[in-house]
Amino acid sequence: MAEKKDPIQTPLTDEQRRKVLMGMAAAPALMVPGLALAQAGQFPTAKVNTTKLAVTDTEVIVGQLHSATGTMAISETGSIQAEQLAIDQINAMGGILGRKIKVIKEDGASDWPTFAEKSKKLLVNDRVACVFGCWTSASRKAVLPVFEKENGLLYYPTFYEGLEQSKNVIYTGQEATQQIIWGLDWASKEKKAKTYFLVGSDYIWPRTSMKIARKHIESVGKLGSVVGEEYYPLGNTNFNSLINKIKVAKPDCIFAAVVGGSNVAFYKQLKAAGITGVKQFLLTLSVTEDEMLGVGGENFAGFYSSMKYFQSLDNANNKGFVEAFKKAYGPKSVIGDVTQAGYLGPWLWKAAVEKAGSFDVDKVVAASPGIELKTAPEGYVKLHENHHLWSKARIAQGQPDGTFKVVAESPELIEPNPFPKGYQ
């Protein structure tokens, strides 16, 4: 598929789409063994693995490092499932370079030292070829030195604050500018928002996001003014005072990045204080379909969320993905932005390994920039030299039944820029 130069101008034909989907969702199991054998013979282990990774003639071992327990399990479960789904699908298609992917799952237990410990175990003891994992910035920061020291490869799925670029990490989520700037421009243009009230949980991602938002509102984009900026401790469950402050400030737009259990309390109490989607425009960076389960559709109805992916996205790739996901994890399961980004990880890795013809981390990393994925549920994505994805920004409105309706989409892919000039 790499021969196609410009996929935006030349979209896939329906025929091609169907083939891709068949491959991804329900793989042609019959033709697999022969194909796999032939491929493995083509790529002898001694050639594709010169750095003593856990690669044999028939299988390649990768690691998965998320929190299955602790407070972050709420969020990370989706990524665990999506990564597993992608790996199963790749295996059903014959694996990578003729080798089946075997996963070693480790539990980071929502505890950053544990993340560091487990990442080291995966890289040093298990010699995994790559790791899909981490969710919070804190866990990523904890494992980053380990990956750089041991020369591992991490696929990190979460939208995050940027300000980072490592040779050993591929970021499949958006960095802050990709999620914020287009959304704010949209709010200013479509919703005529002039005054903004910024609310976040008190840690690095909301603070950095709000810093970028403030710069964009006040100086770079000249959208209007910031009339309030508030941070609450993680786990805070009482927002009544904050809501009164918002009522005093009367902003055109509440721009929110509240996370975790606080998120649920925030929207329930907003609704109870009479601030609903009918009366007030609210744009958030932190409510996906996953969070919606806890928040409840009736509490978020009418508010807007800025993400790159929504489950209701209308394209053939996504339909196949949603179908496969529901088949694997039950009809009630939902797919959020990060879940989809997690799903991209194994596919991006597969493409890079096949391009490099090797599992060696250095070669895979060298092959990674420019990797394209036309089968991504969010649509076409491309990996930038800075290890982040080009992707679109989308705004969707929460519905009472807990789904999202996409109301706007950036016309072009947005270039990732983890160190934005003018926003520091």
Added chain:
Amino acid sequence: MSFDEIYNIALMQGFAGLSLFSVLLLMGLGLAIIFGQMGVINMAHGEFMTIGAYTIYLFSSLTETHAPGLMQLYFPFAILAAFAIAFIFGWLVEWALIRHLYKRPLDTLLATWGLSLGMQQVFRSTFGPKEVSPTLPDWLMGSWSPSEGLDIPINGLFVLVLTLLVTGGVLLALYKSRWGLRVRATVANRPMANATGINTRRTDRLTYAIGCGIAGVAGAAFTTIGSTGPTSGSLYIVDAFLVVTFGGAGSLLGTVASAFGIAQTQSIAEFFLTGSMAKVLTLLLIVTILMIRPQGLVASKIRR
């Protein structure tokens, strides 16, 4: 800003303080009974609250699938059920665990901490690791606005009323019922209570179970304002302990007073400072006052 608006904001801010007060009191009440009266450090208090929250979730999904017509009515029954389930579970826990540890109060901390870990995993295996959102009856949602620009949260009102009811009930029971008499006698002097024919073991078990039941009610009520997930309960546990300790263990009135003081301090500080600094300020104030007055706001007259 007009006078009307300032008036409205002041009213709503006052209610925010009241609402936080009722939340703190309700979460502290069960603990005040268990920790204050029995001296058991129940670290699993938060998980008993989670039991209550999941009971509401169970009821709401059962009602939704089997009797959608009753959606407006199920909530009060679910709260009663939350009490019952948490009560029964508390009874079992007391029998299996706590009764062996009365003479070692600090050890109850470790054992119940282990218990809370286990319970969290049970919730995770049963209901899944993600948060759930029980469908609440319409009459519990939204706000009551007696005049333009004044919105009083109905869920806040509901929690307030429930808290007053439960607190009143507990106070009545403690000071007017036979159980209350036995509890107070046991707390004051266990051997003497035994000597007068009070079955202190049974009293203990009942007391613990009632404390857990109230935690269940609190958890159930908090589904209207907060999240429901395997680790939701851990959000409340520290605050609950602070409320009880600050009030002075052994005194329910102290718990009421301390919940009120903490709530007002925090909600006023939150209005004028940032959320994080308000929290630090409140905690520092509590610690300072406790250093000056270690027995808490209202000291109970117990010979130690």
Added chain:
Amino acid sequence: MDAFKNWVARSGMGSVLILALVIMVVFPLTMDIFRLNLVGKYLSYAFVAVGLVMLWGYGGILSLGQGVFFGLGGYMMAMFLKLEASDPITTKIQSTPGIPDFMDWNQLTALPLWWEPFRHLPLALIAVVAVPMILAFIISFAMFKRRVGGVYFAIITQAVALILTVLIVGQQGYTGGVNGITDLRTMLGWDIRDDSAKYILYFANCVLLLAVILLCRWIQMSKLGTLLLAMRDKEDRVRFSGYDVAMFKVFVFVLAAGISAVGGAMFTLQVGFMSPSLVGIVPSIEMVILAAVGGRMSLVGAVYGALLVNAGKTYFSEAAPDLWLFLMAALFIGVVLVFPNGLAGLYESHVKPWLARRKAPKASTQAVEPPAAPLSSPSHKSAPSAPLPGGVQGQSA
């Protein structure tokens, strides 16, 4: 020779020697550097557990805020290492090169004044121990003078842990926030991430830990240790005998804080970062559990407790990711219900009599049976049913 044997038996040096053998010879010989580094991490927690034995087992004071001191010690170390890792060349892409990256992200343009001392290793090392001890002194002096004790003290220390966590997270421009201080590389140009460095740090950790145990042992055997025990069991009598009980409590609290802080610094050096998740309430409670599992009266037991619980955590979470919380829960409940004196108690009640029975026929000269302990306090309030031989021998097993 007999005198030496007697001394070993009496002072409990035998168990310390065995511990030294286990952690300094057996482990390095049988484990690869990855596992050994993990053990090193566990042993850095063991400092806190040893401090808790002094504080809780001997002083009768339960603190649920030991993470504060562990964390402060770790943070002081991390601040020094972070400054060294943030030289102007490696940080040249920042808008202000030469300051830690998280400060740059939070729009700080100069190093805050109170970070300056941490440019110098000796000052940083002094701060590692001194700052937590001073804080401990302030907290405990105010409280013990007012005779705050027991559960109240525990809850107040818990609140202190919460305050410090909220402060660290909230002041992220100065502290690194939730992420903590990460990506630490060298100490005075020596790469602490190398395998050889890990070995050296591991042994340094072992030596420090053994030194701390010996110091505590010495305190236990001195008159001060006697007084601590007496105070724990009958505080009023000690007070009426003319001793200033509060100052003894302050002393043991400050001691435990200092010991924990050393552990924190060793943690930072071996793990390579420090974060508020090691300061808060949960880690503080877990550290109490380490001491409880080891046996709250036994210094050496505390080390084994730290090793066992953490190894259990690592092993269970690798082997049974879905069940490991149940197993941990069972461990905690089991220790409290069945072995209230932890591993050390188990050794005293089961292993030692068995050894004695085996040795009895040989009629050896070894003093297996403990002589009636001079200061024994067999009925510790919090452990009435336990067959814990109080006094010196029992506690050192």
